[in-house]
Ligand code: SF4
């Protein structure tokens with residue numbers, strides 16, 4: 001018998017008024033096939049109603065993050081071969097409302113992201129005709145933290161985003177830290193005040209799920225730890241009112 005990839009895929013359409021279910025699909029073996037390719041095969045040849053999200057197909061846009069075989073992964077970067085000798089379960093990322101099947105509503109994620117003002121605030125006009133220079137060591141502080149593709153895997157793995165919908169969350173906090181460590185940004189105090197509120201860094205219980213979940217091997221937990229240190233220093237700098 002020819003080999004097949006075996007999947008069990010979460011299905012749900014809130015408009016149907018039916019309970020969520022899992023459907024089994026067998027996809028003919030093809031060398032080098034990714035999970036995203038397998039989903040295309042299912043949609044094109046077996047069940048045209050299967051909904052999933054993708055864009056770049058190259059591990060860059062973050063759209064295809066899913067819970068695959070017990071871990072958060074990018075479907076376009078995961079080989080379907082993991083489903084050769086066992087049936088692999090695929091679910092949507094968690095802690096976000098489901099629109100249909102593997103597609104979630106990212107609005108709550110983007111709402112938190114907007115809160116941290118996710119762009120450089122240099123505070124002055126750039127010197128005419130010149131870039132804002134950084135030393136090598138200043139630039140090195142941005143290594144890794146600028147590689148976030150906003151896939152929301154960390155957000156979905158975090159127990160705190162599940163219990164506090166207002167929690168800023170690991171992805172947005174990693175981005176806030178990206179600007180706090182950037183020598184060109186002049187709004188550190190404002191950002192630290194923002195991330196130090198009741199739904200900010202102090203909500204993090206240092207579970208480390210976010211760093212384990214990140215498909216780009218980033219360390220949101222490390223960024224949150226740095227923000228806690230800097231927020232404490234910022235607080236201690238303020239004159240006492242007692
Ligand atoms: S930190 Fe990692 S897991 Fe979180 S959004 Fe960025 S790339 Fe995805």
Ligand code: FES
Nearest residue numbers: 057061062064076
């Ligand atoms: S489709 Fe863009 S990261 Fe997978």
